[in-house]
Amino acid sequence: MSKRHPKLWTKDFIFVSGVNFFLTLVFYLLIVTIAVYAVDEYNASTSQAGLAAGIAIIGTLSGRLLIGRSVDQIGSKRVLVGGLILFTLTTLLYFLNLNLPFLLLTRFLHGLALGIASTACGTIVAQVIPAARKGEGIGYFSMSNTLSAALGPFIGIYMSQHASFQLIFVLCLVLGLFSLVAAFFVKQPLLAPLPASEETKGFKLSQFLEPKAVPIAIITLAISFCYSSVLSFINFYASEINLVNAASFFFIVYAAVILVTRPITGRLLDVKGANYVMYPAFLALAAGLLLLSTVNTGVTLLLSAALIGLGFGNMQSCTQAIAVKLTPPHRMGLATSTFFIFLDAGIGFGPYILGLIIPSTGYREMYVILSVFALATAVLYYFLHGKKEQAKITAA
Template sequence: MSKSKLWTKDFVAVSMTSFFIFVVFYMMTVTLPLYATDILQADKGSLGLIVTVFLISAIIFRPLSGKWMITFGQKRILVIGAVLFLIGSVLYSQINSLSSLLLLRVLHGIGFGMATTATGGIVANVIPDDRRGEGMGYFATFMNLAMVIGPFMGLTLIEASGHSAVFTVAIVASVLGLLCSLVLKVPTLKMVKSSTEVKASFLASLFEFKALPIALAGFVLSFAYASIISFVSVFAKEMNFTSVASYFFVVYAVCLLLSRPFTGKWFDRYGENFVVYPAILLFTIGVFLISQASSGTTFLLAGGLIGIGFGTLTSSLQSIAIKVSPPQRRGVATATFFVLFDSGLGVGSSVLAVVSGSIGYQGMYGVCAIIGVMALVVYYALHGRYSKVTSRVALEKQIVNK
């Protein structure tokens, strides 16, 4: 069977829009706490609010964006979100107090939530159905690259030129993201409303209930992953792995990129269970290795396994959420998935901070490995055992048999 074309102008445009927005997101996430303490003289206890208010704003506006995409169109919501995101990036250099910074983070979070929800919905319609797993995998790779490039660029700029250079680069990246969104041509979907949809409640218009089971599995996994993004650098310092700590996410990204050409194609060819079950196991083993790490080598090996495992899971679970939802509600399905996924990160960061204070970081990572096993059970119970074999291999066999 001949495969449909994946690398179109529109696929590249929506992927680059996502890349530039996430570069700014990750760059500001690691540098704003330093700006708050160095320039605004904020106390350490308030630094967590810089991330929290941003995520809360994004979470609140994700389902609203999904609904608006159906009403006003996907591209319009993407452009509005990108414009708000750009405005936020421009205003950072004008901030002179912690309270004004937090207010700006609300605006930036709204733009981020709208833009990233829109890109997730749009890319699902740009990617051919027979290459969805592969396409979503490559789309996620742009976000994964931003996760490495953003923090590295931000910290390097602060060291070389100060915070003003960070704000300037954030503005440039935001402008590029907006330009990419403007050249994007979004496929027109025929919006067919059933009598059930017409009578649907306001809550049903915000959330795609068919995507909730897989989103719940994503919540459990992101809860455990919060231990990586929130505490892995502190853990490395405590264990005297500082000489290799900066390479953790580099190894993470390299292993993810090396696996990406295979995992996405396997998703399409053999079905989601063939990819998701091993990915959860690799992620769980990686987290467990961190809890047992006594050398930098083990620490970096864990980073590689987590990169393959969790990096594969983010695109695979999102693909499933889109797959089980009606085409005209793919934006809502994307919003539903990321509301729970982002909530898992936020709740996990808060809860695991308490856990680490009680039993230490090694004990906390041991708990997260157990949560990884729980995620395997949750995925099986909510989706895996019901998953129909709709892979490319199955379709090819059906055609041959006919």
């Protein structure tokens, strides 16, 4: 393999991508079923059931904040194995049918373990991908999230209709154990961290967030806020406009478009720079949200899914690649954690914020507003990163 085109599909890259896929598959599988479980088993109210689903995201954020500052010092593989052990142990807690507070605690701890393990996955991938293929490699790696986001809800909904919740938990346990075994086959490059006196002395915000990654993470927060409106409300919206059958294929189309385009956009990011991916993706996201606000047929609903996949799906991997490219190797773990903290915050808190305005706007007007918001974020991107990116290209 030439130095100009170093090998990407190494054993470590394949194994850690697989681990990440099964981790996030469990997350998405449970997030669509646990609310129903809370209602059926504990007579939870709607708000309590929603908390049972969403508190895992709070746990994930906590896990990233907890481990982000230490993952490079401890060692990303050690963090990965430790996170997966905790992930497997907390999966066992689902089998203890005690009460609703215990379920909420289980969900929080499960999310905490996911945050730790997935941060380690992202860090290892950033370390094993050759610098010349960083955008392409992260694009392929993030497909594991895309596939799990499409398959997890499908499997969860199907099993909740045809199997017991105990069987669902058994599947989650098996997937967790499989990930744990696979993690032992992963290696990562040995990186020399900065001396502790430089990295951890005193209390600094830079111990929890990577400053170089924050500007692009802000863009990630904004676009994931837009996407949260689709992830959380598409089924309610489809029911309102009588397109429930078409909506069942929404995320399949979304994932298919990403699978086709992400290898191309990842390579384009490495060769041409981030602006060549980001600006068209902003337009695609805005167009998809605007089209979503007007749909009356299944075809236009699925076309909006394709545009949103082309937009948000590719921006998600692009912004992650930018975050790690801007960061020194010894702080890649913190950069990865920073990226996911902002991503999770947008997806996790977006539905709550949007839920407050939907009674006043309705779904259609909400998607119009978010379309404009996506375009405004493109302007913000120019000032936070795009202008510097263009100057670098011009200077070269």
